[in-house]
Amino acid sequence: MSTLRRSRQKFYNVFSYCYDFFITLHSGHYRNETRNFLVDSAQPVRTKQVRVLDVCCGTGSVALAFADKYVDALTVGCDFSTGMLHKAALKDTAHKILLVHGDAACLPFGEDCFDIVCCSHALYELKGQARTAALQEMKRVVTPRGQVLVMEHEVPQNYLVKIMFYIRMLMMGPTDAREFLEQGLTPFRNIFNDVTLSHSPSGKSKLVICRKS
Template structure:
């Protein structure tokens, strides 16, 4: 579970949070998921499956974990890692293999790419951090080629019989870990609130279907607090 992307200007507020947490972002992701985060990112990369020599976009790339996993898995593909946090991108560019990815500053609500530019799109923890979810999904649909696949890694509000326990855990443990590991309780309190308030996988799937996606599915992770969703743009 991570935070890559309130009243007032949510975009400016979230941008400020990600600029601030970039230095301990990877460490907190590892701690909060008990080391599972990179495995999930590799699964996202595996599921997008662009064609040989294809174009792949990783949105909300953060420090580039998904983008770098995709570049390793698909050596003939061109991978673009895009994020609105300049500091996150700076950190991504310092990682091993970073020269195999095209890093680009971009706003997910107004992507600087032509229609049908990409054979696949991946993203990690973007959707819960935007103020206009419909616009962000429409932009991804616009730049994705017909038949291309989108794969999403997101947090998931707890449900079922474990919901009371998991709600308590998210509300209590996440801000506490932020204080202990990163000395930053306030940023991770935002993570707690954005996770519990976010849409269910069923709701996201319905939005994707209305936009013209098909073959939609998802798999929950980590006691139902995270989810990987996938969908294919209709031809």
């Protein structure tokens, strides 16, 4: 892992203490709506023992939502921040999910082993090459008929949250920030054969759904 990635890892270890507060501030009462929209957009081929991977799982909210919907699923949350994983473990009092320490750009899983792979509000925080590698890794680990679902924030309207949003964009670098703000699908279409775009009912988030075959 590069020096930059290690410094970002330390940042997210600290950020984990206020991450849920930041998400609540940004999403408000739309938080559950956005998460449910992501989970309900998944269309696994199998109806039993679904295998779900949440990449950059953060504090585990999305992984837990999948585990609640698919009660017999193998639901895995993967993050490179031990701080985030610790917070996720504290939430998972019923031990519904498996938490794995790993890098999105080099996932510690075999090929074609998950029916659903998701990444919620995290992919665009990766630098260009790491983001491309993460998308390639998600394609590698999802089954041929599975789905990769990538959800990201639209530009916030709340003044304070917008300032924090743009600070995060600047951390990515001007080129990467511009790519995010333009909301292009080209990076996804360069990797996946089938890419569609939709938006949450409130318009707070956008969802890119990808299939590799």
